[in-house]
Amino acid sequence: MALKIALLPGDGVGPEVLAQAVKCLEAVEETFNQHFIFKEAPVGAIAIDKKGTPLPDATLKLCKDSDAVLFGAIGDPKYDNDPEAKVRPEQGLLQLRKELGLFANIRPVLSHPTLLDKSPLKKKVINGTDFVIYRELTGGIYFGEKKLNEEGTKASDLCEYTEDEISRIAHLAFKAAKGRKKKLTLIDKANVLESSRLWRKVVTKIGESYPEVALDFMFVDNAAMQIILNPRQFDVVLTENMFGDIISDEGSVIGGSIGLLASASIGDENALFEPIHGSYPQAKGKDIANPIASILSAAMLLEHFGLTEEAWAIKKAVDKSLKKGIVTPDLKENSQYGTNQVGDFIAHNI
Amino acid sequence: MALKIALLPGDGVGPEVLAQAVKCLEAVEETFNQHFIFKEAPVGAIAIDKKGTPLPDATLKLCKDSDAVLFGAIGDPKYDNDPEAKVRPEQGLLQLRKELGLFANIRPVLSHPTLLDKSPLKKKVINGTDFVIYRELTGGIYFGEKKLNEEGTKASDLCEYTEDEISRIAHLAFKAAKGRKKKLTLIDKANVLESSRLWRKVVTKIGESYPEVALDFMFVDNAAMQIILNPRQFDVVLTENMFGDIISDEGSVIGGSIGLLASASIGDENALFEPIHGSYPQAKGKDIANPIASILSAAMLLEHFGLTEEAWAIKKAVDKSLKKGIVTPDLKENSQYGTNQVGDFIAHNI
Ligand SMILES: CC(C)[C@H](C(=O)O)[C@@H](O)C(=O)O
């Protein structure tokens, strides 16, 4: 049965990097005798320009009818500094997460042996880092009620969580920890926030069903230090939406380049895979964006559907490009390889 | 006129480090012919134990009647993992900030030449870092309405800001930038939060009255990366309460040790000075806690009242202890100097 994959290139360098991921999936089709059905639809700023909304109905329908979504990137600076903008590209991504019920965002944080020198952190600090962040993705302050008074002088956002929202992702995280180093760290601000206290209570209770997993707690301010002081202490990190946004971007510098980091967003019925980097508008059309994060997103997609060997083939080809230095300029100064060439090299090595 | 200084030692290592700061202020009295009036009161877990509340009325009154507060640290693990606890030590600090109207928390982030090797970040990344964080301290999600439904299955925290709350700290931050490298970076999440959009609007408008200051904006997730990728890009950083908590603790690793970092919390009528480190309960009573952050808090206090020369004398004495290696074990492995000895050395060199 052929996997139906929705392609949402989005804005900035999104289309360029996504094209390389598709190349790799096509190479997988050939080498492993698989068949994927690709269909493309607009999302983000480009969808606003074309259809007046960042998530057109047809795009949402395509995603719902597909087995998985492969996402490029979203965002355009022309909306960022306009506090009055009525539609924003990011709404498209947030609405998509909500509509598809993608409640768990999973971001592996690894130190790459070939890239230890690229990180701003010392080698001895990051060497051997291997943890994974489970970020709640459809609740919290992102989706709580937003208010602005009529005079435009008072604004608010509500951070709300229910036991159910917490427990479904907690179970996923505990299961992941069971198959790894058996440690789960909940990051919260339970000394200040009521919602964090609910997280602590629910996660503690669920932890009783996973006696083999050691559970500990860390305040988010301390976590922001610990993650760069001693990243090897972590195995599975579980946290709410906003803290997860901050902590996972911070963690991304450990790998030496945000251009390498993929993420999976999982729900009960759907899944979306995307690089964690943004739309990087300054690089658009210049053939310099690093396609590896997008290519590794495709590998995560394959893994999600049990195509382990196929995913492995992509990851090995990526490793080869890193080892041989067939990489974009962000990873090697004055590299003469562009987005396309790196994509070609990896695809050919699958 | 003698400055009235309220001493609030608090919990954990708070009393030990605060005692060293007082030693240094006493040395200043002698050397510079100054006179300070010290009065002490309990706060935090110790106040709960003694009086049933983390901020007894008498403590609050003492602070209100004083010119400034010198604060130790707060927090005790016996409250952290108890989601049902009705009183918490941290409430004492939060209430104190609110009651004294300490709306601006100011945290300098500097790389110390003698401590470049202690940071997990590479020397070339942090060398020359010199910025200051203005964190809003009496608004946002810390103080918004908190709710827990009766069944204990749903909890929420409200993040609310008014134009006035934003503009009073924004003016302070712009003024600081004017006297520094003339750059102000607002950290927010304006692509998602209504309150962040209000921040951006108000700060942009106020920026027009400070044409010599270059204003830019950064999303908090990106900021969490930038602060460790390229900390030299920052001059004055302005942000709301929760983001400031996270970002400033992250920034603290740049200096090589959180044991060195002091902060000032300023209001219209009062001011409080404290180390940014916590109560570090594991170290309590062991004479190993680094007193420098507390001592530098005392220097910030003097500066705040225009006692520049006196503050300078403290800072020079601290530098001497760092250069000579008269420091606690957190800064030098196997150091034989304890909290008290380091305090004595610095006080004697004033
Ligand atoms: C684009 C933005 C809304 C989004 C988020 O904050 O979730 C992004 O930063 C991410 O982490 O995927």
Ligand SMILES: CC(C)[C@H](C(=O)O)[C@@H](O)C(=O)O
């Ligand atoms: C103790 C805690 C409530 C406090 C805060 O979050 O503000 C602390 O982390 C700080 O930054 O001063």
